[in-house]
Amino acid sequence: MAGCSSCGGERRDRSPSSARPSVALAGNPNTGKSSIFNLLTRSRQHVGNWPGKTVSRVVGTFNVGETRLEAVDLPGTYSLNVSSPEEMIARDYLVSGEPGAVVGVVDAANLERNLYLTIQILEMGVPVAVALNMMDVAASRGIVINADRLSARLGAPVVETMARKGKGIDELKSAIAGVLESAGAV
Numbered sequence: 001m002a003g004c005s006s007c008g009g010e011r012r013d014r015s016p017s018s019a020r021p022s023v024a025l026a027g028n029p030n031t032g033k034s035s036i037f038n039l040l041t042r043s044r045q046h047v048g049n050w051p052g053k054t055v056s057r058v059v060g061t062f063n064v065g066e067t068r069l070e071a072v073d074l075p076g077t078y079s080l081n082v083s084s085p086e087e088m089i090a091r092d093y094l095v096s097g098e099p100g101a102v103v104g105v106v107d108a109a110n111l112e113r114n115l116y117l118t119i120q121i122l123e124m125g126v127p128v129a130v131a132l133n134m135m136d137v138a139a140s141r142g143i144v145i146n147a148d149r150l151s152a153r154l155g156a157p158v159v160e161t162m163a164r165k166g167k168g169i170d171e172l173k174s175a176i177a178g179v180l181e182s183a184g185a186v
Helices: 033-041 085-095 108-123 135-140 147-154 169-182
Strands: 002-004 009-011 022-027 058-064 067-073 101-107 128-133 158-160
Touching (some): 022 033, 022 108, 033 169, 058 169, 101 108, 108 128, 147 158, 158 169
Parallel strands (some): 022 101, 101 128
Antiparallel strands (some): 058 067
């Protein structure tokens, strides 16, 4: 097991427990993780706009081409340094070695605060695709984000999404497929 410098714990070797690759959705509370989960899996998980809405992980499946993937919607957390049971669920799953990839869902209107968790996840060495969600909210506040430049700086694909409007989900699926393929998980 290798240490995870920013999560205060150990990172387990990444060996999938099932033949179906798992993709974790991780992010701060109220970034649209559950909305993206519902769009990916065609589920109808209850979506709330309050901290701690998802208090356990929720699992569904979705296809990328011919490949069937498992999606895991994790409780919202601000970092991998846990201070609540919900954050512990998210951290423990992320460091378990189970996810073949992580979608870091970030609120484009609050990018700096949201990137802290994403950077911690990137430091773990797991393949990451970033869903730059709520681009419409950011635009309404005059916030302009260069997704290509952010992608280059993070070393991970960044996809602009608007979950409430169902936009960017096909592009996100392509990014997930790409990071899984690069990691040899599919």
